[in-house]
Amino acid sequence: MIDPLDAPPGPLMPIGGAEAKDGAMSVLARFVELAGGAAAEIAIVPTASRLRDTGLRYEELFAALGARTARSLRFRSRHDAEQKTLRAALAGASGIFLTGGNQSRLTRVLRDTPCGDALLEANRRGVIVAGTSAGAAVMSDPMIASGSAGLRPRRGMVTLEPGLGLAAHWVVDQHFGQRRRLGRLVEAVLALGRPGLGVDEDTAAVLHADGSVEVVGSGAVTLVRAGAGRAANLLALLDDPETLLRPPPRTSRERDEACVNADRRGREPRARRERAGDHDLDLASVRVERLGHGELRRPSVEHARVGPREGERPGGRRER
Numbered sequence: 001m002i003d004p005l006d007a008p009p010g011p012l013m014p015i016g017g018a019e020a021k022d023g024a025m026s027v028l029a030r031f032v033e034l035a036g037g038a039a040a041e042i043a044i045v046p047t048a049s050r051l052r053d054t055g056l057r058y059e060e061l062f063a064a065l066g067a068r069t070a071r072s073l074r075f076r077s078r079h080d081a082e083q084k085t086l087r088a089a090l091a092g093a094s095g096i097f098l099t100g101g102n103q104s105r106l107t108r109v110l111r112d113t114p115c116g117d118a119l120l121e122a123n124r125r126g127v128i129v130a131g132t133s134a135g136a137a138v139m140s141d142p143m144i145a146s147g148s149a150g151l152r153p154r155r156g157m158v159t160l161e162p163g164l165g166l167a168a169h170w171v172v173d174q175h176f177g178q179r180r181r182l183g184r185l186v187e188a189v190l191a192l193g194r195p196g197l198g199v200d201e202d203t204a205a206v207l208h209a210d211g212s213v214e215v216v217g218s219g220a221v222t223l224v225r226a227g228a229g230r231a232a233n234l235l236a237l238l239d240d241p242e243t244l245l246r247p248p249p250r251t252s253r254e255r256d257e258a259c260v261n262a263d264r265r266g267r268e269p270r271a272r273r274e275r276a277g278d279h280d281l282d283l284a285s286v287r288v289e290r291l292g293h294g295e296l297r298r299p300s301v302e303h304a305r306v307g308p309r310e311g312e313r314p315g316g317r318r319e320r
Helices: 026-035 056-065 086-089 103-108 114-125 182-192 240-246 252-266 269-278
Strands: 012-015 039-047 067-072 095-098 128-132 143-147 158-161 171-174 196-200 203-207 215-219 220-226 288-291
Touching: 012 026, 012 171, 012 196, 026 039, 026 056, 026 095, 026 128, 026 203, 026 215, 026 220, 039 056, 056 067, 095 114, 103 114, 103 143, 103 158, 103 215, 103 220, 114 128, 143 171, 143 182, 158 288, 182 196, 182 203, 182 220, 182 288, 203 220, 215 220
Parallel strands: 012 128, 039 067, 039 095, 095 128, 171 196
Antiparallel strands: 012 203, 143 158, 196 220, 203 215, 220 288
């Protein structure tokens, strides 16, 4: 096993699923660009999917976007994940792409294996790792394995399992707006004490090594944090929960007005706000911000890091 190191220089790119596979394909095109463009050598890991042609489909898509090579690697079992040839393929890639499917299947095969370590090592060396749907969820550790839909947070909405730990300082959720997953992400953020990323379909959050979050695609990325900040207070937004699914403000003035209006609602009498959700959860501390295509945010240094948390080996189990 490899030793824990500081944040890796390689970008991470959780994608919310259902990314466009025709036309401009802005999300996949950005991945190819970050992987090297015409020089990109992409390794595809379709393990999460039960469909036999998933890897082949992405080979075709990345070739159409101009990558030099795109190869699907068949990891069907933990025995496969111990093979030197597959480990070498991951080590030689300039970009690694984790497909969608079932995140628990992916971690059962790759976690704590030589190929799982090769994936972490590659990102640490500067290789971009992208994952769509289930492939995005496994970047956290613990990861969101399943849960209930709903905008209003309550206890018992989310199930956590060990993930791969690529973005261990974040908790990531996907298909976010389309499947109304705010509630379970808020519960995970409060349980784990780290910020959350909710990524809409056909949208990606590019997590750069300097801590910046870049948004690409047709939807939005929702940042969820506990503590002080300029973002709107969750309790205020829950008076009108559909606000959380609307397109994000496009200008700094619109964002400032949205925060001021939400905070004003948040100061309304407690009796009214208690209808917003389950107050066994400390919802008053939660801040929510939605970012659209082309926006860039840099969170605080404490929350900006990607890679293993201090004192852990990559992919290591954490106590809940």
